Amino acid sequence: MMIFDFSGKNAIVVGAASGIGKAIALQLADNGANVWCGDISEAGVSATVDEMKNKSEAKYGYSVCNVSQKESVAALFQDAASAFGEINIVVNSAGVFMPKRLLEATPEDIKKHLDINLMGIVYGCQLALETMIKQGTGGKIVNISSVGGRQGEAKSPFYALGKGAVLNWSQSVALYGAPHGINCNTVCPGIIKTPMWDTILEADSGGDPNVDKEELFNQIVRARTPLGRAQTAEEMAYAVAFFCSEYADAIVGQALNVDGGDKLN
Ligand SMILES: NC(=O)c1ccc[n+]([C@@H]2O[C@H](COP(=O)([O-])OP(=O)(O)OC[C@H]3O[C@@H](n4cnc5c(N)ncnc54)[C@H](O)[C@@H]3O)[C@@H](O)[C@H]2O)c1
Numbered sequence: 001m002m003i004f005d006f007s008g009k010n011a012i013v014v015g016a017a018s019g020i021g022k023a024i025a026l027q028l029a030d031n032g033a034n035v036w037c038g039d040i041s042e043a044g045v046s047a048t049v050d051e052m053k054n055k056s057e058a059k060y061g062y063s064v065c066n067v068s069q070k071e072s073v074a075a076l077f078q079d080a081a082s083a084f085g086e087i088n089i090v091v092n093s094a095g096v097f098m099p100k101r102l103l104e105a106t107p108e109d110i111k112k113h114l115d116i117n118l119m120g121i122v123y124g125c126q127l128a129l130e131t132m133i134k135q136g137t138g139g140k141i142v143n144i145s146s147v148g149g150r151q152g153e154a155k156s157p158f159y160a161l162g163k164g165a166v167l168n169w170s171q172s173v174a175l176y177g178a179p180h181g182i183n184c185n186t187v188c189p190g191i192i193k194t195p196m197w198d199t200i201l202e203a204d205s206g207g208d209p210n211v212d213k214e215e216l217f218n219q220i221v222r223a224r225t226p227l228g229r230a231q232t233a234e235e236m237a238y239a240v241a242f243f244c245s246e247y248a249d250a251i252v253g254q255a256l257n258v259d260g261g262d263k264l265n
């Protein structure tokens with residue numbers, strides 16, 4: 001069902017092989033956009049594109065890309081521009097979870113993590129701004145942070161560090177882009193049972209194979225969520241699609257929690 005009309009709009013979704021990024025790519029495709037997908041997982045991203053091809057006559061494609069390397073993200077933008085011409089929408093969703101505690105992580109661990117969760121978004125936004133400003137027709141940029149970026153975290157301080165920095169960075173991108181008619185906003189997901197939760201539950205169970213991971217997940221959801229349930233990747237995609245739509249033309253540099261009431265800021 002079409003909720004928004006992105007017919008004739010060209011989108012890039014980075015991190016589209018799995019979970020939230022995949023749901024975003026499918027949501028934009030459902031609403032008529034041409035979608036170019038990027039991800040480090042070729043098997044995953046090609047499967048997302050195959051799924052989209054069954055949906056409509058719009059154009060889809062993918063590039064394998066490692067967001068921690070700017071030249072790799074630049075090649076993805078080049079591929080998308082060659083296929084579509086203009087780029088109107090860019091969504092940066094690629095990310096990983098980092099369970100190490102504050103004094104456990106080596107400088108290499110920290111760099112590797114921030115190269116993906118922070119620098120990946122920095123490069124994606126730089127390329128989006130350059131491309132959209134050159135085109136001169138405005139655009140929409142949406143970054144995926146996390147409620148985990150809203151405050152410090154004892155169990156996952158480096159994840160919080162990267163996601164918190166994404167909130168600040170997105171405001172800078174919004175201020176730079178606004179005079180050019182480019183809106184940058186952020187979605188902060190709460191708890192969505194994607195493959196990322198395999199890493200979180202493994203860490204939270206202390207690697208104990210006897211811990212019932214499903215029950216642990218449900219306990220975490222109950223403890224954190226006033227709404228009483230986990231959220232879905234599709235619910236994240238609705239919020240992203242709204243930010244990408246004309247109805248959000250006046251929204252600049254905002255971060256929206258989609259988290260069932262977990263965080264109220
Ligand atoms: N699932 C949640 O509960 C939750 C909550 C808050 C925020 N988030 C954020 O949502 C975003 C999507 O996560 P998800 O839950 O869908 O997880 P996921 O693991 O399902 O998807 C993450 C995607 O990023 C890709 N990726 C990882 N490293 C990459 C790299 N170096 N280059 C390119 N692609 C790379 C993966 O291949 C995968 O397709 C992430 O930024 C995550 O931090 C998720």
